[in-house]
Amino acid sequence: MNKLHPLKINSRKLSWEDNQPHSLDYDDRFFQANVIDETQEVFITANNLKDRWQNLEKDNFKIAELGFGFGLNFLITAKFWHEHNLNNKKWLDYVSIDCFSLNIEDFKKIVKNYPLLKEYGDELVLNFPIECNGFTRIDFPKFKIRLTLIINNVDDALVSLVGNDNNKFDAWYFDGFDPSKNISMWSPNVFSNINLLSKENTTFGTYTAAGFVRRGLEENNFNVSKVKGFGNKRHRLQGVFSKKDKTTQLELTPKKVAIIGAGPAGIACAYKLANQDISVDIFDKKKDLNLNPWAAMYPKFSLGLDPRSDLLVQGYLYAHRFYTKVLSGYKNTGILFLNNGEDRDSWIKRILKLDRDDLFVKLTADEINTQNKVSQDYDGIKINIVIHNHLNYYNLQHFLI
Secondary structure: OOOOOOOOOOOOOEEEEOOEEEEOOOOEEOOOOOHHHHHHHHHHHOOOHHHHHHOOOOOEEEEEEEOOOOOHHHHHHHHHHHHHOHHHOOEEEEEEEEOOOOOHHHHHHHHOOOHHHHHHHHHHHHOOOOOOOEEEEEEEOOOOEEEEEEEOOHHHHHHOOOOOHHHOEEEEEEOOOOOOOOHHHHOHHHHHHHHHOEEEEEEEEEOOOOHHHHHHHHOOOEEEEEEEOOOOOOEEEEEEEOOOOOOOOOOOOOOEEEEEOOOHHHHHHHHHHHOOOOEEEEEOOOOOOOOOOOOOOOOOOOOOOOHHHHHHHHHHHHHHHHHHHHOOOOOOOOEEEEOOOHHHHHHHHHHHOOOOOOOEEEEOHHHHHHHHOOOOOOOEEEEOOOOOHHHOOOOOOOEEO
């Protein structure tokens, strides 16, 4: 499959009936009207999550989902986790893979149909990610949940997780469309990587009962059971990973961490650790720890299909969301890139071909001069990052570069 560009969004093709979406890409529905009951039976009960959470000895529990869709499985799981996470001390790590990013207007349109999920839907809206491909991490300290969205082809997304023992999961949600219409999600490569990302007693649940899905999971060390399906469906599958896990799992979270250096990186690390109930001591040779009050983020949107380009885009968008949330002094002023050379002109033309009007706005020289009260001869583009928090959109003075 072709690698996805971090900023080139592949939008879902949808039709709507009674405010419920239908996928035109796969000619299938995303969920049934009673989706809360469906998710509880097909994923939460199938994985025996309530009992496992109440008897959880580790510091966290890890769920992987294939098919994030509109995020309803996540919201429903968040609700059940919050209600059954005794003493609110453990963390849920929820990793979900989809080849389409989630549009905020579509999400709000759907989630308002489910009042029971309002508290969790509102929290996701307040932390809603800017659409991009690759990895996006969102923390919900209120619920002790870390959500990692991976927008990518399922094969590439799973491969990116393989090789790190910390990425082995406790439970799987297989929630792709009908296997006959979405073959890529149910391929031998996918089953093989699920094997590598599972550990002893990892469980799974899925709505499908297709024979090749059952065989693919059994060939990759799952004991599979066919049980009564949800609603009008005759059968569905659930099961347990049977292979002994020979790797050493380091599950314990440190209780105290020392950080050398109180610059932006050190302080950010301290903040993130403290929000996970970890005690932190910071050491710095300077007595005065005041940071530069005029520090600015400079986005370097590289346009290649390589790890560096992914890191630059995902790192900038994550930092932007993080600073917006935690720093009252952070201002989203925007940045103008002037078209003042051949290299810059080529870069701007490539940026505009991405069709990301939500991020990049082309401005004439006159518009730049009027907005910034300057006199110069170049046109350019403005980096225009929208802040979803409380749906407040800043429109401030711009930096010129």
